[in-house]
Amino acid sequence: MHQKRVTLADVAKAAGVSRTTASLVLSDRGDELRISEPVQHRVRQVAAELAYRPNAASQVLRTGLSRTFGFISDTVATSQLAGDMIKGAIEGARRHDHMLFIGESEGSEDEQARLIQAMVDRQVDGIVIASMFTRERPVPSGVGRPLVFLNTIPTDARAQVPVVVPDEIGAGRAAARALLDAGHRKIHLIGAGPTPADVPPLTIAGQERLEGILQELGDAGLKPASGRMCTIWLPEDGWQATTALLESNVTGGAILCFNDRLALGAYQAIQEAGLRVPQDFSVVSFDDHQLASWLRPGLTTVALPHYELGRRAIEALLAPAETATGFERVPMPLRARGSIGAP
Amino acid sequence: MHQKRVTLADVAKAAGVSRTTASLVLSDRGDELRISEPVQHRVRQVAAELAYRPNAASQVLRTGLSRTFGFISDTVATSQLAGDMIKGAIEGARRHDHMLFIGESEGSEDEQARLIQAMVDRQVDGIVIASMFTRERPVPSGVGRPLVFLNTIPTDARAQVPVVVPDEIGAGRAAARALLDAGHRKIHLIGAGPTPADVPPLTIAGQERLEGILQELGDAGLKPASGRMCTIWLPEDGWQATTALLESNVTGGAILCFNDRLALGAYQAIQEAGLRVPQDFSVVSFDDHQLASWLRPGLTTVALPHYELGRRAIEALLAPAETATGFERVPMPLRARGSIGAP
DNA sequence: AGTCGTTGCTAACACGGTTTAGCTCGACGG
DNA sequence: CCGTCGAGCTAAACCGTGTTAGCAACGACT
Incomplete structure (x- = not known):
């Protein structure tokens, strides 16, 4: 009642x-x-x-403004990453006295279209289309509301959509630099490399991280000591790649993993071989998954700024239409922990 | 435009x-x-x-029904647990052709009141109030819309609010039984116990898990071999407690951790002592954090059914008011992996 | 032939705000 | 004494739908 x-x-x-x-x-x-x-x-x-x-309904009806945004992701659950991104979006919305609708397309274009429709029906003031792993997607047409792509790149480059993405190239440089600064010269890659072509398909993050790494090493006159491409980036894959590395008579040096889960696998392989981090191997990676602070020693990693990504996507929705085009690259900060030692 | x-x-x-x-x-x-x-x-x-x-606004204005629910959690980000819960809620809403507003109170009653207000202004058809760790909270008054408590227990027992919670007692029994079935008699608790009083404050989950464990052991005529209470349940705490256990001349047996993060710490302590899971120690825990499937060997754990919790909370919103009171205890299934061996 | 019931549709009000156009009244200038 | 102007407020239209009451036409029945 x-x-x-x-x-x-x-x-x-x-x-x-x-x-x-x-x-x-x-x-x-x-x-x-x-x-x-x-x-x-x-x-x-x-x-x-x-x-x-x-009564908000009545205000919406009259003014056409709902003080509401929509946030559509392809997957909410796969990672707590999503949680932080949503948290940032909520905070961004709150700052402007807006509420946030949330939806999940599970990767289906049809479901995404349905969600956009439902949101537009409810007169949202803008929609964020987010992906949990950076990739390309077509821009939905005829939405009639401001749209922002988050962690996603429009397939059609001419499409006039603001895009918010992490600065993966900078992250690659930062990870490599952390190892170089500690004096390492022999740097083994786990997950992609050693050449720009050795990248799992469809992953822009992998491509750009590798690009940054090669740039930074190149500036120091170096190349990766080795590289092992993994199609999937789960701990199991990191374990296998690292085990293979250890079996190739490498008993020390630096390991640069393309994400924290691969790094977990690397830790496991190193420990099972009776070696230690960071005394025998220095390890660095990307994402700053919760896990990174739980490992012993703590994992040094370049953080995906999920909270910032979510928040900025909402801000981008509110930017005037002329400004609102082009890429915004959000910096990825290095989280230094205990996994890097001297060579 | x-x-x-x-x-x-x-x-x-x-x-x-x-x-x-x-x-x-x-x-x-x-x-x-x-x-x-x-x-x-x-x-x-x-x-x-x-x-x-x-035009949805117009329909809302006329009918008073918005085909929209609200979901307020105290923290979205702390865990990917939240992600699954939200995913379940989204799916529940979708089944009934509803959209989902999401908000985060960060534990503040004021902020929660503000969110409820904003949602009621928008004529939501019901609100889920969720907590990421089971605890007691007061029931907000005068909302005038259906309300459901998720993973949260009303402070005032007389309050007529439907409550959806995981069956932690059953989970405690299941964890203990998994070890008993493997033949273990010496079971060490990490996180709480050995007596019902040894529980970190404010955590209902801890209390009930312990209750279930003691029941199941009692049915077999047993008591815990030892118990170590931790005020906080992070890997570091599990590592300390397990290290202490190993230093007390225990070199094998079964370890029952109160969550997966503690279990990670236990793994680390066991490995650093040169012992192995499951040859020397069998380990079992609770939550089914992503982590559990990444460890080597995989961690056997009793899963928090986050997805189900979220989905059922939404269903409970739609139940007729008379039915809609009392507790719903959602079963927590055992996820068997490789961390349990013979004694 | 008049009454009644049925079929097939519509006029008009309600929902609760925002917004435009305009009304009233006193002061003031000429 | 009349016209003008500004201050201070209001009547009424409007947003787009749902819903109630009722109208016109027509065949059936008494």
């Missing part, structure tokens, strides 16, 4: 003014439209006493 | 009927109110041709 809500008409009646006046006062246009101070005060007081709350 | 939407009036005009007729046909009340078949057909066809979509 909904107890009956207090309406604007109730407030107006109790304050002895017209609905118009009450509306003007409560939307802070009282001065602009010359409502006297005493009347304004009375209206506000009555509204507070009655605990008046405007 | 929004291109102008097609309205019901446009459809009616194009089909040569009144708005009323169009409305009746499109809300499937045409037969009931005797609109002839040819007219119905024409209206539907025209609506499809014009890609007519009803």
